[in-house]
Amino acid sequence: MRILLVEDDPALSLGVARSLEREGWQVDVLADGEQALSEGLLNRFDLCILDWGLPRRDGLDVLRQWRTKGVRMPVLLLTARDELGDRVRGLDAGADDYLVKPFDVPELLARVRALKRRAEGRLEEVIRFGGLALDLAHRELTFNGERVPLSPRELALTEMLMHKAGRVVTKESIVVRLSTWEADFSENSVEVYVHRLRKRFSPLGVMIRTVRGFGYLMEIEAPAA
Known part of the structure; x- marks a missing residue:
């Protein structure tokens, strides 16, 4: 199973990637919104973890562009924004789930597993x-x-x-x-x-x-x- 991780904080990105790899995921790591947009359009991933605040193009714009162009992979949006209005904007842009920083890695992994189950049609939650x-x-x-x-x-x-x-x-x-x-x-x-x-x-x-x-x-x- 292949996951795209887009996060510009090097320490956070490395830690999350290692935790995902322990779970058996193949992880592609990017730190730039423009690169993420291109990669998501060119290649197929089972799931994406996408930071909102990215250089060159923010994650919300990347997500909107993907959805407009027919990219349907599940997306977990990461952000430091925890206002209700921000959560609504993220979900309305096409995010499947939303996680506020700072977060505990076990919770992130659990959300990833839940998104994977939904994508596979396993509805028992x-x-x-x-x-x-x-x-x-x-x-x-x-x-x-x-x-x-x-x-x-x-x-x-x-x-x-x-x-x-x-x-x-x-x-x-x-x-x-x-x-x-x-x-x-x-x-x-x-x-x-x-x-x-x-x-x-x-x-x-x-x-x-x-x-x-x-x-x-x-x-x-x-x-x-």
């Missing part, structure tokens, strides 16, 4: 386990209809565990999924996040069991005898 329901499109977890507040990384870890409920998720795969260019996520960090989720989920009848030497699995907690 909710994972369910016990009373838990994870809305992948809106990045929201609920229990029996009540919202369970989680951070982006806690949501990303919950998504991994719910996708493989009853099966082991390795500690190494969690490190890879939740790491960013800051390189601050370690196996010890995994244990911290698992501990947090256990505290949240145990009262809900959901447990995260440690499989020593392998990783973790999510199970329904057996009722007390």
Whole structure:
């Protein structure tokens, strides 16, 4: 799967590209609006991450030109603009999703996966386990209809565990999924996040069991005898 990343901040671009490559994407990186416009018209990509504020031609104009000329690839628009009017302008210009800077990389990756599912016609956007329901499109977890507040990384870890409920998720795969260019996520960090989720989920009848030497699995907690 091939993705076009258009971002003029070198550190951010490098970090996002590395995270996408860990997910299995082939990433083409550009830092210029004129180049992005040309590349999007000449080549086929499965998805684009497009910054609004680009040199020579801004991302919104690039997006409008693509849509006018029939380019239909899903586009995730990145911007520091967080006013409602700006979000509306971005979506009306043809963006499929919108992410405000600064953002957590796990959230960006989750949005990319959601756009990929939609493009492939996979319309199931909710994972369910016990009373838990994870809305992948809106990045929201609920229990029996009540919202369970989680951070982006806690949501990303919950998504991994719910996708493989009853099966082991390795500690190494969690490190890879939740790491960013800051390189601050370690196996010890995994244990911290698992501990947090256990505290949240145990009262809900959901447990995260440690499989020593392998990783973790999510199970329904057996009722007390």
